[in-house]
Amino acid sequence: MITVRSVSGSSQSPRSPSSQPFLSVSVTDPVKLGNGVQAYISYRVITKTNFPEYQGPEKIVIRRYSDFVWLRDRLFEKYKGIFIPPLPEKSAVEKFRFSAEFIEMRRQALDIFVNRIASHQELQQSEDLRTFLQADEEMMERLRSHETGIFKKKPADLMQIFKDVQSRVSDVVLGKEKPVEESNPEYEKLKNYVFELENHLAEAQKHAYRLVKRHRELGQSLSDFGKAAKLLGACEGNALGKAFSELGAKSETLSIKLQKEAHQLLMSFEEPLKDYVRAVQSIKATIAERANAFRQQCELAETIKLKEINLDKLMLTRSDKVGEAEIEYKELKAASEEATNRFETIVRLMNEEIVRFQEQKTVDMGIAFHEFAKGQARLANGIADAWRSLLPKLEVCSS
Amino acid sequence: MMSHENHGDEDASGYADLRESRDEMESLALDDSSNGPASSSSLTDRQSRRTAFNSILEPPSYAEAIFTSFDSSSSNGFHRNQNLPPRPDPFSHSDFLRIWVSDPRKEQELAANSLVPGGTTYYTYLITTRTNLPEYGGPGSEFSVRRRFKDVVTLSDRLSESYRGFFVPIRPDKSLVDSQVMQMGQFVEQRRSALEKYLNRLASHPAVQKSEELRVFLVVKGKLPLAKSIDVASRMLDGAVRLPKQLLGDAAAAAAATVEASQATQPARGGRDLLRMLRELKQSVANDWGRVKPLVVEEDKEFLERKEWLVEFEHHLSNISKEAETLVKAQQDTGETMGELGLAFVKLTNFETEEAILDSQRVRATDMKNLATAAVKASRLYRELNAQTVKHLDKLHEYLGVMLAANGAFSDRSSALLTVQTLSSDLVSLQSRIEKLEAASSKIFGGDRSRMRKIEDLKETARVTEDAKSCAVREYERIKDNNRDELERFDKERHIDFMDMLKGFVLNQVTPRRWQMRGRISQRKLSDMLEMAAENFGFELLFS
Numbered sequence: 001m002i003t004v005r006s007v008s009g010s011s012q013s014p015r016s017p018s019s020q021p022f023l024s025v026s027v028t029d030p031v032k033l034g035n036g037v038q039a040y041i042s043y044r045v046i047t048k049t050n051f052p053e054y055q056g057p058e059k060i061v062i063r064r065y066s067d068f069v070w071l072r073d074r075l076f077e078k079y080k081g082i083f084i085p086p087l088p089e090k091s092a093v094e095k096f097r098f099s100a101e102f103i104e105m106r107r108q109a110l111d112i113f114v115n116r117i118a119s120h121q122e123l124q125q126s127e128d129l130r131t132f133l134q135a136d137e138e139m140m141e142r143l144r145s146h147e148t149g150i151f152k153k154k155p156a157d158l159m160q161i162f163k164d165v166q167s168r169v170s171d172v173v174l175g176k177e178k179p180v181e182e183s184n185p186e187y188e189k190l191k192n193y194v195f196e197l198e199n200h201l202a203e204a205q206k207h208a209y210r211l212v213k214r215h216r217e218l219g220q221s222l223s224d225f226g227k228a229a230k231l232l233g234a235c236e237g238n239a240l241g242k243a244f245s246e247l248g249a250k251s252e253t254l255s256i257k258l259q260k261e262a263h264q265l266l267m268s269f270e271e272p273l274k275d276y277v278r279a280v281q282s283i284k285a286t287i288a289e290r291a292n293a294f295r296q297q298c299e300l301a302e303t304i305k306l307k308e309i310n311l312d313k314l315m316l317t318r319s320d321k322v323g324e325a326e327i328e329y330k331e332l333k334a335a336s337e338e339a340t341n342r343f344e345t346i347v348r349l350m351n352e353e354i355v356r357f358q359e360q361k362t363v364d365m366g367i368a369f370h371e372f373a374k375g376q377a378r379l380a381n382g383i384a385d386a387w388r389s390l391l392p393k394l395e396v397c398s399s
Numbered sequence: 400m401m402s403h404e405n406h407g408d409e410d411a412s413g414y415a416d417l418r419e420s421r422d423e424m425e426s427l428a429l430d431d432s433s434n435g436p437a438s439s440s441s442l443t444d445r446q447s448r449r450t451a452f453n454s455i456l457e458p459p460s461y462a463e464a465i466f467t468s469f470d471s472s473s474s475n476g477f478h479r480n481q482n483l484p485p486r487p488d489p490f491s492h493s494d495f496l497r498i499w500v501s502d503p504r505k506e507q508e509l510a511a512n513s514l515v516p517g518g519t520t521y522y523t524y525l526i527t528t529r530t531n532l533p534e535y536g537g538p539g540s541e542f543s544v545r546r547r548f549k550d551v552v553t554l555s556d557r558l559s560e561s562y563r564g565f566f567v568p569i570r571p572d573k574s575l576v577d578s579q580v581m582q583m584g585q586f587v588e589q590r591r592s593a594l595e596k597y598l599n600r601l602a603s604h605p606a607v608q609k610s611e612e613l614r615v616f617l618v619v620k621g622k623l624p625l626a627k628s629i630d631v632a633s634r635m636l637d638g639a640v641r642l643p644k645q646l647l648g649d650a651a652a653a654a655a656a657t658v659e660a661s662q663a664t665q666p667a668r669g670g671r672d673l674l675r676m677l678r679e680l681k682q683s684v685a686n687d688w689g690r691v692k693p694l695v696v697e698e699d700k701e702f703l704e705r706k707e708w709l710v711e712f713e714h715h716l717s718n719i720s721k722e723a724e725t726l727v728k729a730q731q732d733t734g735e736t737m738g739e740l741g742l743a744f745v746k747l748t749n750f751e752t753e754e755a756i757l758d759s760q761r762v763r764a765t766d767m768k769n770l771a772t773a774a775v776k777a778s779r780l781y782r783e784l785n786a787q788t789v790k791h792l793d794k795l796h797e798y799l800g801v802m803l804a805a806n807g808a809f810s811d812r813s814s815a816l817l818t819v820q821t822l823s824s825d826l827v828s829l830q831s832r833i834e835k836l837e838a839a840s841s842k843i844f845g846g847d848r849s850r851m852r853k854i855e856d857l858k859e860t861a862r863v864t865e866d867a868k869s870c871a872v873r874e875y876e877r878i879k880d881n882n883r884d885e886l887e888r889f890d891k892e893r894h895i896d897f898m899d900m901l902k903g904f905v906l907n908q909v910t911p912r913r914w915q916m917r918g919r920i921s922q923r924k925l926s927d928m929l930e931m932a933a934e935n936f937g938f939e940l941l942f943s
Binding site for chain 1: 711712715716718719721722723725728729730732733736737739740743746747750751754763766767770773774777893894897898901902904905906908909910930
């Protein structure tokens with residue numbers, strides 16, 4: 001199983017006095033709560049840390065999926081430019097929602113999610129993270145329900161949305177239909193890379209999932225075949241019958257092996273692949289944010305130019321609107337600087353993030369493929385050994 | 400089925416490691432070094448996916464090679480090279496008889512009587528036989544004839560008549576099973592293959608092998624000189640000359656029709672010998688519902704037990720055959736998906752290597768490639784595994800056919816018994832009629848002329864019936880003997896065949912034959928490769 005633990009410093013015992021700063025989280029112990037349509041799964045989140053900002057060395061809280069969603073949304077808002085770790089999807093199929101396998105898959109994904117945040121240099125400082133890890137359940141519920149629907153957006157953002165619509169309309173009117181984009185060839189290359197990577201990963205994941213299913217089907221058919229062989233063996237009686245019975249028993253044993261391997265394949269290989277598909281989608285969200293920031297910067301720059309011209313005009317005509325216009329101009333200038341900062345921060349962060357992402361991906365994919373190869377080797381050996389062990393028994397039966 | 404070891408390749412006894420292959424087909428050119436990446440064109444359909452495999456790792460002949468079976472019992476090779484004689488078989492058993500069916504040809508039937516000009520078309524097949532049997536001319540004999548399916552039906556019908564009580568192999572179906580839908584070409588190929596299997600089964604049956612009917616079928620060129628049936632009544636309908644005695648005798652006596660002695664050795668043909676059929680039907684109803692037990696019954700307890708056991712056996716056999724099919728399909732699917740996954744790996748690796756903007760991406764490239772190769776090889780392992788599994792487990796399916804043949808043999812027995820029972824009842828009723836008449840006429844002094852004549856007629860009829868009954872009894876006993884012999888043979892051969900099948904199946908799972916023979920990849924080697932790949936990935940983890 002792949003787990004990503006805190007990377008800041010070595011893993012020392014939390015009680016060690018001169019220990020380096022660490023933050024370690026685990027998501028465990030899923031429990032079904034509530035009834036009927038309202039039923040949900042709650043998880044126990046255990047935090048161990050020596051960060052000074054935290055209340056204590058250890059804290060245990062109960063959280064549910066929508067709490068994780070809240071955390072993610074907050075981080076996405078605050079830390080534009082950083083690739084926020086992805087969350088597992090909501091389950092579309094009702095029936096599947098409470099199956100043991102789905103719950104385990106989700107728990108694992110949530111565990112990885114929180115740990116990635118905890119090991120990210122910037123994200124681990126987040127106040128929202130602290131809230132998530134420490135707040136009591138009632139506070140969490142308040143925060144969670146507060147952040148639904150359009151109330152997610154702050155008033156300033158609402159204004160920005162209107163402005164965006166405005167400028168887009170004017171762009172169309174003025175004939176500038178294409179949204180303004182960066183003309184950075186390296187960045188273009190990166191964007192293409194990201195989009196294509198998603199495709200490749202998704203395809204690999206699709207086949208990985210199918211392979212899991214195939215393992216299960218093969219396991220099932222071996223089990224059925226084994227049962228049928230045993231029945232025939234019982235009917236035949238004597239040596240031949242015994243041979244069939246042995247075959248049947250071995251077949252059933254192999255079936256169990258296959259089911260186990262299928263589960264391993266799912267958790268250690270298919271899920272990490274899926275995780276990275278989500279991770280790439282998260283990068284795409286950041287790319288969108290960067291595009292937004294860029295556009296804002298451009299529009300503000302445009303608006304400032306217009307305002308400048310207007311201001312000059314007003315100054316020439318010695319209009320009494322000059323004062324107002326000057327104030328407006330100053331405000332716009334400040335906003336423009338802010339927008340430029342925002343954009344440049346995003347660019348800087350993204351460059352760091354991309355490096356970190358690739359390194360992490362190489363490690364994680366390495367582990368995943370290692371697990372895959374190990375699992376398949378184990379399976380191949382197991383199968384060969386199992387059948388081989390049957391041969392002497394068959395010899396006995398035929399002599 | 401119950402075959403001799405005519406084809407030496409199917410030797411599954413012992414787990415002798417590497418045997419010299421008698422295989423003359425092209426081997427898999429399994430290139431262990433990782434080749435260049437495949438062109439990542441759209442790989443949506445199966446065919447191009449296979450081609451993608453080829454372009455990555457194999458020479459083009461691979462796709463063909465893996466899907467033709469490899470041992471000498473295959474007909475595919477011969478099928479393609481119809482001008483070449485079948486490979487010389489080093490075995491020279493004295494009862495070696497091997498048949499190939501090939502070269503289907505469409506031919507016109509000149510329908511002289513038909514209203515529609517031109518007539519219908521039908522297919523003929525080239526039937527080639529090689530044998531050492533003395534009846535066929537001794538060692539090294541070879542024959543070729545052309546036959547159509549109708550001829551096969553005739554052969555099958557005649558064998559059923561001549562070999563009552565034997566487990567005569569069942570011929571292929573005349574038409575498709577409802578659920579099947581296929582093109583003509585596919586159907587012809589399916590039929591060709593089925594015919595070949597059928598004829599070889601006939602050839603391996605110790606009794607049928609020596610039959611004149613089979614010899615004529617295999618040897619005599621031109622039109623098949625076998626009448627459809629030796630049944631007298633049907634011959635009558637077909638315009639044959641001999642009239643049964645009953646029509647020459649008294650018209651009244653004809654009503655209580657006698658059975659010619661020779662006819663007693665044949666079952667009442669479906670629908671043709673109506674009178675006899677009706678009487679036997681009446682008898683069977685009396686057997687089931689009458690208050691009086693028939694005079695002759697199936698007494699052989701051992702036989703009855705055996706028959707019951709066979710019913711249970713057939714049920715289990717059918718069950719395992721079905722599960723075997725599912726197993727094979729699951730193996731096939733797994734192999735396929737493995738291959739697709741390997742391909743996806745290759746594409747991913749190539750993409751990461753080519754589009755890499757950072758060095759970290761290239762680090763794993765070689766390892767990934769190796770893993771991808773391993774996955775694709777695993778896929779081929781599964782496929783090869785499967786091709787062999789199919790052949791082994793096919794034995795189960797074959798024995799379902801044997802069960803059908805057995806049922807035929809048992810119904811021969813019961814219909815022979817029915818004939819005996821019918822004749823016995825006839826005899827009994829004749830006797831009682833004679834007694835009654837004699838009793839009545841003895842009351843009249845001097846006797847009643849017409850009554851006397853009648854008594855004479857009845858006594859004559861009784862004598863004939865007595866003869867017929869003797870014949871029928873002899874026939875019944877003969878069939879019973881055949882049944883018993885066949886059951887013994889069935890037991891013995893089933894033991895051998897199934898043991899071989901089990902060993903072959905298990906051995907194959909450990910190491911697919913083909914790969915074993917070529918010293919190429921086995922499950923063991925594959926797992927080694929995978930372990931190495933795993934270690935390569937783990938290598939860096941130790942140092943991170």
